[in-house]
Amino acid sequence: MFNFLIYADDTTLSSTLNVFSDNTHDRNLESLINEELVKINDWLKINKLSLNVVKSKFMIFQKKKKNTQILNLKIDNINIDQVNEFNFLGLIIDTNLNWKKHAEKISNACSKKIGILNKLKHVLPLDIKKTLYNSLIVPHINYCIMAWGFESNRIIKLQKKALRIITLSNYISHTEPLYKQLSLLKVDDILKLQQLKFYYKYLHNDLPCYLQNWRFVFKYEVHGHDTRDKNKIYTYQIKHDFAKKCLRHNLPLLLNNLPEIVKEKLMSHSNQGFVNYVKLYFLQSYEVTCTRQNCYVCMQN
Numbered sequence: 001m002f003n004f005l006i007y008a009d010d011t012t013l014s015s016t017l018n019v020f021s022d023n024t025h026d027r028n029l030e031s032l033i034n035e036e037l038v039k040i041n042d043w044l045k046i047n048k049l050s051l052n053v054v055k056s057k058f059m060i061f062q063k064k065k066k067n068t069q070i071l072n073l074k075i076d077n078i079n080i081d082q083v084n085e086f087n088f089l090g091l092i093i094d095t096n097l098n099w100k101k102h103a104e105k106i107s108n109a110c111s112k113k114i115g116i117l118n119k120l121k122h123v124l125p126l127d128i129k130k131t132l133y134n135s136l137i138v139p140h141i142n143y144c145i146m147a148w149g150f151e152s153n154r155i156i157k158l159q160k161k162a163l164r165i166i167t168l169s170n171y172i173s174h175t176e177p178l179y180k181q182l183s184l185l186k187v188d189d190i191l192k193l194q195q196l197k198f199y200y201k202y203l204h205n206d207l208p209c210y211l212q213n214w215r216f217v218f219k220y221e222v223h224g225h226d227t228r229d230k231n232k233i234y235t236y237q238i239k240h241d242f243a244k245k246c247l248r249h250n251l252p253l254l255l256n257n258l259p260e261i262v263k264e265k266l267m268s269h270s271n272q273g274f275v276n277y278v279k280l281y282f283l284q285s286y287e288v289t290c291t292r293q294n295c296y297v298c299m300q301n
Contacts, residue, residue, distance in 0.1 A: 099148035149191035
C-alpha cells in the first residue's frame, strides 16, 4: 500500500488514496491505513527498531479548493498529528504543493543575511562582500529551486537589494549591470541553469533510475508532418495552473527555446564545462546600459 522513501534515519511513507467526503468512506480509509501502520510498527519492533510517534506527522495532498479531510491515524494508540505543512529535509511542503511557505522561509533567511551585509557594506571590500553573498545567500536560493523556483517574486527583490548593497549602489539603481559586473545570475536564470544541469545528467545517464526513466517525446513522434518544429520536444496540454510550475512542463519549454549553439554543448562539453558555458550565455544577455526612454532611474542618477 505504501511507498517508502528513506534518507538516513528519516523514513517517509506515501500512497495514492481515494478520499471521499462521505464519513463512512473516511472511516473505512482510516481503518485501512491504521492496519498498515500496525504492520509497519510490528516489523520495527521485531527488528528491535524504535519509532518516535510524537515526531511522526501525516499530510493529505489535494487541490486547494477541496475541503481538508480529517483522518484519525494512530500508532500504539497514540494519535499522529495531521499537519498542513512540514519541513521535509529542508524543503517546506504544504498540502497544496504551491511552495509559498518554502519561498517565505527562503525569503526570511535571505533577508537576515542581507541585513548582515548591509551593516558591513562600508567596512569590507567588494570581493569579500561577494564571497559572503555566495556563502550566505546563494545556497538558500540553489537548494531545491527546481521545485519552488516559480514562487520567487520576493526573493528576486531581495537579491536585487543584496547586489545594490554589495556595490554601494543607489537603492533604485538598475541591477542588470550589477549582475554582469559581479558575474552573478538572476534567480530566474539560476532556475534555468539547474534545469539544464538536470537535462545534461539525463542525457549522460547520471540521474537516479526513477528520474532516468523519464522519457521526452519529440514532435515528429506524435505526428508525421515535416514541420520546422519536428525536432522540438512535445509539450502536453495541462488542465491546471499549478501544473505549469513543474519541471515536467517547464523543462521542455526551456529546451525548445534554447539556441542550437547552446544545445550542441550538451554532448560536446563536460558537466562543469557546460555549466560554465550556460552561465556565460546568461551573463552575456544582461544589458549594461539602459535602453528605456525617459527612464526615471537614469534621470535620478
